[in-house]
Amino acid sequence: MRELAYVNAIREAIQQEMRRDETVFVVGQDVRGGVYPHTLDLIEEFGEERIVDTPISESAMHGTAFGSALQGYRPIVDFMFASTAMTVFTETAIMTGQQYFLHGSKRPVPLVMTGAWGIGKRTANDHAMPIHGYYSRAPGLRVVIPSTPYDAKGIFTAAIRDNNPVMIPWCTGIMMLKGDVPEESYELPLDKASVKRAGSDVTVLANSEQLQFALKVADKLSDEISMEVIDPISFSPIDMETILSSLEKTNRIVIVDEDWESGGFAATVSARIVEQAFDLLDAPIQRVCFPNMPIPGGYMEDYLRPNPEKIESAVRYVCA
Amino acid sequence: MTEITVTLTKEQRITLFRNLVRADKFGKMMYSRMMQGKLIGFYHPAEGAIAPGVAAGSFLTNDDILFPHHRGHGITHMLSKGIDIEPYIAEHAGKSTGCCEGRAAWHYAYPDNNVFGTTAYIGHNFVPCTGFGWAAKRNNRGQIVMNCFGDGAMGTGRSHEGLLLSSNWQLPIVHFCENNGFAIFAEVEEMHPTAHLSTIAEGLNIPTTIVEDGQDVFAVAEAVMPAIERARSGGGPTFIEAKCLRFKEHDIGNRDLRGWKPREQDEYDAMLKRDPVLVATERARAESLFTDGEIEKIHEDAEQEVARAVKFADDSPVESPTEAELMATLYAPRDGVSF
Known part of the structure; x- marks a missing residue:
């Protein structure tokens, strides 16, 4: 294609x-x-x-x-x-x-x-x-x-x-x-998450550049940990159905988002999981987000933002 | 710029007079219902300052787009445009027969009549009106936009941006500033450095008209009609500034201050002599527009209309949909919607 x-x-x-x-x-x-x-x-x-x-x-x-x-x-x-x-x-x-x-x-x-x-x-x-x-x-x-x-x-x-x-x-x-990308016109649903890589040990939600990072980590760890990588796509409304059905399988979740840690997508999904599916969790939910500070320019971004190392570390933590 | 001047026909003067009386009676009814606890939310009375809204609304077609001034919650403008006012009174009482299903209080819209408004965000009107003007120009069927606001809105950045784009693109918009001299308590003289707010529009190359006596509905209409005509015929925007008087406090229950001190009794006494219905009645008599009997009939008809609207609102049930039912209407479906 x-x-x-x-x-x-x-x-x-x-x-x-x-x-x-x-x-x-x-x-x-x-x-x-x-x-x-x-x-x-x-x-x-x-x-x-x-x-x-x-x-x-x-x-x-x-x-x-x-x-x-x-x-x-x-x-x-x-x-x-x-x-x-x-x-x-x-x-x-x-x-x-x-x-x-x-x-x-x-x-x-x-x-x-x-x-x-x-x-x-x-x-x-x-x-x-x-x-x-x-x-x-x-x-x-x-x-x-x-x-x-x-x-x-x-x-x-x-x-x-x-x-x-x-x-x-x-x-x-x-x-x-x-x-x-097909040449002809097509539509995708605006309110549905998309499973980008099927797995069974841990669910990882990631979007944008972080999705690429998560998929790289999934490749790297494939012999040890089977990661299910889901792109949320819709941040309002949130497709909890896809997230919860993945969690039923994996019982572990890492939420990656470059947005600030406080009050965003990762916080909302965490709260809903605790409310709706607490019994499914075998490990604490982990969030990999930007710390609550203005995004500095220059080279500090590299260690402040979510990155493959932080994603890997969170995945290992919930699977330990 | 070619000046367009108009002489109002007798029929047009009758329309203005009738709408003025209706607006006055509806406004007073809203005031008294608020005091009785039968209106929900706030009420920002227009009493004294209704002539501009009547002139702005009375000669619009259903296809023309109106964003009313929030004062009087737009009733003056809307009833002059000829829309069914009963669902609005019901809306303001939180009833299921309201024009917005009881969800909007006074932040209503009548999309089928191309009326959109009002909002707590002063100056917001300039935002959708830019797009209404853009659409009206591209629709190319003689549609115009009546964009109404007060002197307070002229302090916002939105007003500058809306005026700028309407001038750049020569949009068919009448920017209609109802300058009653107050933004809540703050006096326009203190908040703006120029004698006329219209100088801001002049700076953006928009033709302007100042109506010094905005208490006279006929004088305001004589300024509005050429602006409507200019917009309709592809001549672009006009800025009208009508100087008018606010008889009451900003919103019911608030204090009525000038700056930070109470307005003087002398001011109220002088204002009441410039009541727009009084001014129009004097002119109508002087010009033999009506007999006393006809004037009385106009008042009676308006009172009956108000009574019908009140009854409609009172007789309507309070809407109480479930959370799930409301949530199901949050997003518009793909099919079956109309524009």
Whole structure:
């Protein structure tokens, strides 16, 4: 099958959906020029009416998407860097998330919000910050992160066709990761986790670049420990069914997430396991996350962020 | 810029007068129901400052998009646009017949009538209105956006951004500033360095109109109609600043201060002489628009309409869905939704 880089798989999803449905458009800053390659040269095919640049006005930029979505368009609002969406958190999380439900579940808000994040590029907190933890606490939003090129195309396609606001923060650490991607259009479920490697001794949840790390660790330990590696994909709502059915088999779990340790995905999943499946656990849940400090730039990232060594150590701890 | 001037027809003046009386009676009913404990949440009375909302709403089509000012919780604007007001009164009482199934209190929307609002986040209106304007321009069927807000909203960054994009893209938006001089207690003179807030829009190359007497519904309408016409015919945005008077406290139960001191009795006495219904009635009499009997009939009709809405709200049951039933409506389905 044909190989595509992750970021080009996003681009292909956007391009194919824009060809299929003329209500789809992209709005952002320098999306015409394509600061990131997922909008590169789309201007040539779709013109300025559908590849829309704004000034550095995040609230009105998001508003272009939010308001037009309420009028039946299907916008993709590109914040370039995911953390930039946080400058208008009221609009992107609260107002966008509550709109449909609070108004009687009548007029949907079909929009996609996206932006890049990623620890390990020595860019420090502002550019690197994961945002899925923050956004997954805003009811009414879907928060999804695809972690392979195949998933990137299927998830973006489904998100554009979905009738809800979908936040997709994608990770720069896997931007050029290559993988098989079908040329034709396809959708993947927005609310389902994906088992990336079957195993029987321990369940490891990991997304984005950490998924690659977890799979490497699984390879390395394959003679000693059988790791089941699951990509959560959906951070809101969380697919507990897939996680718990894996735990029934393994009775041990390690949750890896580059998000801060406190109050995020890993904390929520841990709490739900303790509430719903305490008896399944043969070892304490282990979380491998970023410590609760602003992400420093420079070389400190290497030993502060989750990495293969920390994942291996946590896996060995629960399997001991 | 070509100035468009209008002379209101007799029919248009009758519409404005009728909507003004209706808005006044609905506003007073809301005030008294709040005092009786029959409204849920807060109420931010519009009393005294209803002429701008009537002028903003009275000449919109159903297809036009309205974001009402939060003062009076938008009733003035909405009833002028011609929407069914009963489900809104029910919504404000937390009833199942409410326009948002009893979930929104006064943060309602009427999507089928293209009315979206209101919110606690002052200045938020500029955000969706940018997208409404973008959609209206691309729809290319003469649709316009009426974006209503107060002087307080002009302190937000959102207002700058919304004005900027509407000017860049020449969006069909009427930015309608109902400047009543107060953001809660804070005086506009103290919070803004310019005599007119419209100078902010001028700086972004948006045509502006100042209505010095925003107590006069006919004067406000004469400013609004050319702006609607400009937007409808592809002429881009307009910024209207209508100076008006807030008779009551910011929200019921709060103190009514100027800065941090109580407003003087003299101020209230002077204001009441500029009651918008009084002003309009004097003009209507002077211009022989109505007979006294016709004016009386308009008041009676409005009172009956208010009574019907109150009865509808009172007779409706309180909504009490289960948590599971509510959760099932959190996300929109793929099929069977309408825009």
